[in-house]
Amino acid sequence: MNKKLKLYLIFIHISFIILFLILFNNSAFDINLLNLSFLLITLVFISNFSMFFNSMTEITTSMNLPVLATAFFTLNPFWVGVIAAIGTIELKSQKLGFVWYKFLFNRAVFFISASVASIAFNISYPYIETNSFPFLSILFASLVYFILNNLFVFIVINLANNDVNKMSLISYFRELSKNLITSYFLGLILLASYIYFSKVLFVLIIILLFIIKDFFYSRLQQMNSYTQIIESFLKVIDSKDHYTEGHCERVAKYTYHLCNEMNLSRAKSEKVISIAKIHDIGKIYVDDHILSTSDNLSDEEYEEIKRHTKYGYQLLKDIDLINDELDIILYHHERWDGKGYPEGLEGEAIPVGARILTACDSLDVMITGRSYKPPMTKEEIIEEFKKCAGGQFDPEIAQKIIELIKDGYFDDKFKSEEKIKELELAFDY
Ligand SMILES: [Fe+2]
Ligand SMILES: [Fe+2]
Incomplete structure (x- = not known):
C-alpha cells in the first residue's frame, strides 16, 4: 500500500469516527425500531444482489440508493448512516477473501455518504416541500449521496492502482450518472409506496424489480459478448494484415x-x-x-x-x-x-x-x-x-x-x- 493511500484511508476513518460520535450524541436514542429493522433487512437483501452492471466501465451499482431514499424520509441521519454501513455488507464476497481495510473503508464511506445525505434531506425538506411529497429533497439528498460515495471510491481506485489508463473523474461520473437517474426514480416509487400504501407494496415492488433485473442483465451480457467478439476479430485482422x-x-x-x-x-x-x-x-x-x-x-x-x-x-x-x-x-x-x-x-x-x-x-x-x-x-x-x-x-x-x-x-x-x-x-x- 502506498503512502498517499495510507494517508487517505486514515483521513476517511478519522472523519467517520468524528461524524459517528457527533450524530450518536444528537440522535442515537431517537429510534423507530420497526422502520429501522425493516429497512435494514431490505438493504442487506438488496446489497447481495447487484442490480445494474455497467459493461463499459465494469462498475457495479446496486439498489442501495432507492432503499436509502425511504430511509432519508423515515429515519434520522445517525441511523441512516448505520443501516447504510451495515446493510451494504456483501456476505458472498467476504467468504472469497476478506481484506479488513477494504471492509472498514467501505463501512466508513457508506456511513459518511448516507448520513451526510440524510442531513442534506433534513435541512432541505422543511424549506422547500413541507408536508408535500419530497421530490426535490430526495433528489438533493440522492445527489449528495451519489457524489460523496463515488468520489471517495474514485479517489481510492486512483490511489490504489498506478495504471496509466486512469479514468478521468468526468467520464467516471458520466458513466455512473445513468445509474443515478434510475436509482432516483426507483427511490421515489419505493418511498411513495411506503408513505401512501404499506410495507407490503414496498416489498412487492422490490420483488418485481428482481424479476425484471434478469431481463436487463441478460441484455447487458449480450452486449458484452458482442464487444468481445469484435475485439477478438480485431486482433485477428491486425495479426494478419x-x-x-x-x-x-x-x-x-x-x-x-x-x-x-x-x-x-x-x-x-x-x-x-x-x-x-x-x-x-x-x-x-x-x-x-x-x-x-x-x-x-x-x-x-x-x-x-x-x-x-x-x-x-x-x-x-x-x-x-x-x-x-x-x-x-x-x-x-x-x-x-x-x-x-x-x-x-x-x-x-x-x-x-x-x-x-x-x-x-x-x-x-x-x-x-x-x-x-x-x-x-x-x-x-x-x-x-x-x-x-x-x-x-x-x-x-x-x-x-x-x-x-x-x-x-x-x-x-x-x-x-x-x-x-x-x-x-x-x-x-
Ligand atoms: Fe476494405
Ligand atoms: Fe479498409
Whole structure:
C-alpha cells in the first residue's frame, strides 16, 4: 500500500469516527425500531444482489440508493448512516477473501455518504416541500449521496492502482450518472409506496424489480459478448494484415465522429462503429503475398483483394449477434457513382453505414499513406473530398467529413508537411 493511500484511508476513518460520535450524541436514542429493522433487512437483501452492471466501465451499482431514499424520509441521519454501513455488507464476497481495510473503508464511506445525505434531506425538506411529497429533497439528498460515495471510491481506485489508463473523474461520473437517474426514480416509487400504501407494496415492488433485473442483465451480457467478439476479430485482422496495422481501429474512430454528425439513432451508430472495427476481416482469407505487395498487382491478384468484402460477409453472417448490419462489410467498397465493387450499387441503394465507412476508410488511407503513395496534407485531403463528392463519396457525407477536418477533429492524425516531404523523397529513389 502506498503512502498517499495510507494517508487517505486514515483521513476517511478519522472523519467517520468524528461524524459517528457527533450524530450518536444528537440522535442515537431517537429510534423507530420497526422502520429501522425493516429497512435494514431490505438493504442487506438488496446489497447481495447487484442490480445494474455497467459493461463499459465494469462498475457495479446496486439498489442501495432507492432503499436509502425511504430511509432519508423515515429515519434520522445517525441511523441512516448505520443501516447504510451495515446493510451494504456483501456476505458472498467476504467468504472469497476478506481484506479488513477494504471492509472498514467501505463501512466508513457508506456511513459518511448516507448520513451526510440524510442531513442534506433534513435541512432541505422543511424549506422547500413541507408536508408535500419530497421530490426535490430526495433528489438533493440522492445527489449528495451519489457524489460523496463515488468520489471517495474514485479517489481510492486512483490511489490504489498506478495504471496509466486512469479514468478521468468526468467520464467516471458520466458513466455512473445513468445509474443515478434510475436509482432516483426507483427511490421515489419505493418511498411513495411506503408513505401512501404499506410495507407490503414496498416489498412487492422490490420483488418485481428482481424479476425484471434478469431481463436487463441478460441484455447487458449480450452486449458484452458482442464487444468481445469484435475485439477478438480485431486482433485477428491486425495479426494478419500488419501492412496496414491499426487501420480498422482508426477507421472506427473516424466513423464515431462522422456518426455523431449524421442523424443516426444511437443503436445504429454503435453498430456501424463496431462493424467499422472489423470491416476488413475478409482479408484474413487473402494471400499474404498479395496483401504485402499492393502495388503492381496482376488483374487476378487485384480481383482476389476485392473479394475481401464478400469473404468478410460470408465469415460473419452466421453469427446472430452481428449479422443484421453485415451489408456494411459487403458494400464498403461501393461508390456513390456506381463504379465500386462487389455489385456496383449506386447512390442511396448503398446502405448508409457502408457509405460512411467508405469515406472513413479512404480518409485513413489519405492520412496514413500506403506503400504505393505517401500520406496527404490536411489541405490536400479536403481538396480530395471536394473532388470525389458525388463520385466515390456520398456528397453529404463528403461535406460532413470536410467540416470535421476543418473543425480540427483529426489534427493529431495529420502528418506535418516536412514529414510528408521526407516520405516523398523516400518514394523517389
Ligand atoms: Fe476494405
Ligand atoms: Fe479498409
